[in-house]
Amino acid sequence: MAGPRNISVSEASRPVLPRHAKLKYDETRKVWVILAPERVLAPDEIAVEVLQLCDGKRSVGDVSDQLAAKYAAPRDAILADVIVMLQDLADKGFLTEIREKTS
Amino acid sequence: MSDVTIPPSDSLAVLEKQRSTAETFGIPLAVLLEITHRCPLQCPYCSNPVELDRSGKELTTEEWKKVLGELAEIGVLQVHFSGGEPTARKDLVELVKHASDVGLYTNLITSAVLLTRDKLSELADAGLCHVQISFQGIEEGLSDRVAGYKGGHRKKLEVAKWTRELDLPLTVNAVMHRQNLHQLPDIVQMAVDLDADRLEVANVQYYGWALKNRAALMPTVAQLDECTAIVEEARERLKGTLAIDYVVPDYYALRPKKCMGGWGRQFFNISPAGKVLPCHAAESITGLEFESVRSNHSIAWIWQNSEAFNRYRGTGWMKEPCKSCEFREIDFGGCRCQAFALTGDAANTDPACALSPLHETIFKQAEREAEGETSRFLYRNFAGGTLESENGT
Numbered sequence: 427m428a429g430p431r432n433i434s435v436s437e438a439s440r441p442v443l444p445r446h447a448k449l450k451y452d453e454t455r456k457v458w459v460i461l462a463p464e465r466v467l468a469p470d471e472i473a474v475e476v477l478q479l480c481d482g483k484r485s486v487g488d489v490s491d492q493l494a495a496k497y498a499a500p501r502d503a504i505l506a507d508v509i510v511m512l513q514d515l516a517d518k519g520f521l522t523e524i525r526e527k528t529s
Numbered sequence: 530m531s532d533v534t535i536p537p538s539d540s541l542a543v544l545e546k547q548r549s550t551a552e553t554f555g556i557p558l559a560v561l562l563e564i565t566h567r568c569p570l571q572c573p574y575c576s577n578p579v580e581l582d583r584s585g586k587e588l589t590t591e592e593w594k595k596v597l598g599e600l601a602e603i604g605v606l607q608v609h610f611s612g613g614e615p616t617a618r619k620d621l622v623e624l625v626k627h628a629s630d631v632g633l634y635t636n637l638i639t640s641a642v643l644l645t646r647d648k649l650s651e652l653a654d655a656g657l658c659h660v661q662i663s664f665q666g667i668e669e670g671l672s673d674r675v676a677g678y679k680g681g682h683r684k685k686l687e688v689a690k691w692t693r694e695l696d697l698p699l700t701v702n703a704v705m706h707r708q709n710l711h712q713l714p715d716i717v718q719m720a721v722d723l724d725a726d727r728l729e730v731a732n733v734q735y736y737g738w739a740l741k742n743r744a745a746l747m748p749t750v751a752q753l754d755e756c757t758a759i760v761e762e763a764r765e766r767l768k769g770t771l772a773i774d775y776v777v778p779d780y781y782a783l784r785p786k787k788c789m790g791g792w793g794r795q796f797f798n799i800s801p802a803g804k805v806l807p808c809h810a811a812e813s814i815t816g817l818e819f820e821s822v823r824s825n826h827s828i829a830w831i832w833q834n835s836e837a838f839n840r841y842r843g844t845g846w847m848k849e850p851c852k853s854c855e856f857r858e859i860d861f862g863g864c865r866c867q868a869f870a871l872t873g874d875a876a877n878t879d880p881a882c883a884l885s886p887l888h889e890t891i892f893k894q895a896e897r898e899a900e901g902e903t904s905r906f907l908y909r910n911f912a913g914g915t916l917e918s919e920n921g922t
Contacts, residue, residue, distance in 0.1 A: 432769070432770075444696075445658070445696065446658045446659055446697065446698045448634060448658070450606070450632070452604065452606065453604070454556065454603065454604025455555075455604065459606065461606055461607060461634040461658070463636065463658065463659035463661075463698050463700060463726065463727065464559075464607075464636070464659075464700070464727070464774075466558050466559075466606060466607070517769055519698075519726055519772075
């Protein structure tokens, strides 16, 4: 799951957690966590839902479509929120993306 | 999204909100596993106890696997494989694999000198999530002298490169003291050049081996001020490129550090022989009995109920000036090991605190040592230490 760092999230990006950031449900504390080097992040419910859809195949646009349909909410607002959330994670070094292979 | 930072050896945080009842202690998020005390390096500030566990006392592969399973089950999320030098154990790949299988996030804290590219690649395949490599300086001469190991610095640079080639995140750990603080700006640049994600600028903490070497290591006040300025400037300049964690020595502070986040509150480590300890220096406090994973008790029981963990938990054990101090639940009286080492009683106020009656005497002495001529090291080894020769070999 190698991927570039310092990415800029847009509607077309296909983000995915890098191998060193692991999304996991913590059975003991009953919360979702992202495990990263020397850090544990506590994503909120929405962030968890977004990250579960970020599989490196779906684009940010696809993810927003899905959430807009599910919550019957305006897509533009959702897209904007998703980009802000993912960019924050990317800036901390806990998000990468899949880019088109040239081979 | 909230971040819970887990510094490597100080305050390992618990994710749970602090409860009002001071007696509720959640299981720590991360645990330090000192799987061996064997190490080819001989750094004079080693954080291991002066009395090292010999290899015959080390937990077996099966015992460590049982420990890993138990830790995952009770809610620990991350483990740091440390030592000594963890790669000195032949079963490290197997242990990392097992930790990954039971769902633990794995960090390797290493001197790197024993690693080959194949071994590192095997560790990555076994699920290793993060590598932290210690550096003693910026160039071979000083670095190899501090480590007491020829060729070490060059090897570290090589392993750091392999780490990034294998797409593992890298932390550069730089332990700072009077004899290498002048290299700090270059160390920051080295971390950037090595494509590290994090840099730990960790000033030596003076217990155990480091206390024996205090006269050779203690920085001057001026050096320390410069160090802080360098870190602050680099943090700002390298935002988004390199995260910098900074550990200051507490000798020149007026307030003590909240050591380990408070005794038995957020942290435990397991020694090579399987002792469950409130901090990696805790065995230096004589008169405390530490329970082992080899006992009939579970790790959770030891954490919650053992005498050693409960002895200095909370504030009930405190004497004056801690007892009535408004900061007692902020710093918990500082470091118990330092209090014991410098005053003979772990229940005394850590002399790093200006309210300690011993603060003036002890820290004036440290200041004198910092201005002194002594630069020879007492190298760390199983023989109780070896003094560096006059010509620095």
